[in-house]
């Protein structure tokens with residue numbers, strides 16, 4: 001008689017590599033979360049080798065579709081963010097169905113901040129707002145492609161300011177940040193995981209936060225108003241990240257991965273890294289497949305309505 005469970009391959013098998021697909025360029029916010037998470041997952045996954053595959057482009061749909069098609073064996077996973085909920089509204093056939101993945105749990109929530117190139121004369125939100133109004137259609141707004149977090153925030157900004165900007169898409173906000181620091185683009189709405197070191201290093205200017213409440217950690221954001229405070233009533237965007245596996249990944253593997261994720265999210269090192277960049281790691285209750293799937297479905301509805309309402313001012 002086979003020893004109980006002997007038929008089920010141990011996961012992860014020793015020597016096998018786990019790949020985390022990140023649908024944006026290396027060095028950006030999504031990549032940062034994935035690499036820090038990979039570090040924290042190693043121990044609970046018996047020291048498995050975990051690598052990141054940056055499959056960027058088309059606002060996260062290229063990488064998400066690559067994960068959708070991957071073998072459902074637990075060795076190819078996806079780390080992506082709110083793009084899982086914006087792309088169903090923006091792409092007719094992105095190459096995947098958002099509700100046909102195995103949901104492994106949410107990871108964190110990350111605030112966004114409106115940042116500008118160093119040469120901008122504006123030293124606060126009011127001055128930036130005035131400058132934008134005086135340069136209708138001429139302001140270059142960078143983002144990470146249709147459906148990215150920076151695209152969504154930029155769309156809502158244009159809609160709230162009743163203005164249209166020239167949007168410049170990149171394969172992620174890492175390359176976009178290079179051009180912002182260089183002055184090739186004027187402003188961007190980006191996640192604090194990517195902006196914090198640049199703001200601290202005075203490489204870019206920070207103006208206002210996308211969240212409903214002010215961000216006090218790290219301290220560099222504490223005196224910045226929220227966009228809601230500046231008059232954009234109800235402006236409230238925070239970028240959640242989640243972990244996914246291809247549909248059909250065995251339930252036992254899904255459970256092992258979800259258990260490992262719960263351990264990783266309690267790793268003090270991981271939490272310290274996240275908090276230092278303004279991100280908030282989610283609590284256990286949200287790190288279960290059923291709630292993660294329900295949450296994303298509600299976000300598809302929520303952001304679909306916002307995108308449709310805001311669409312008239314920008315692409």
Ligand code: MLT
Pocket residue numbers: 024025028029030031083143144147148149150151171172173174190191
């Ligand atoms: C976004 O704007 O969606 C992200 O910043 C993209 C990225 O991780 O580079």
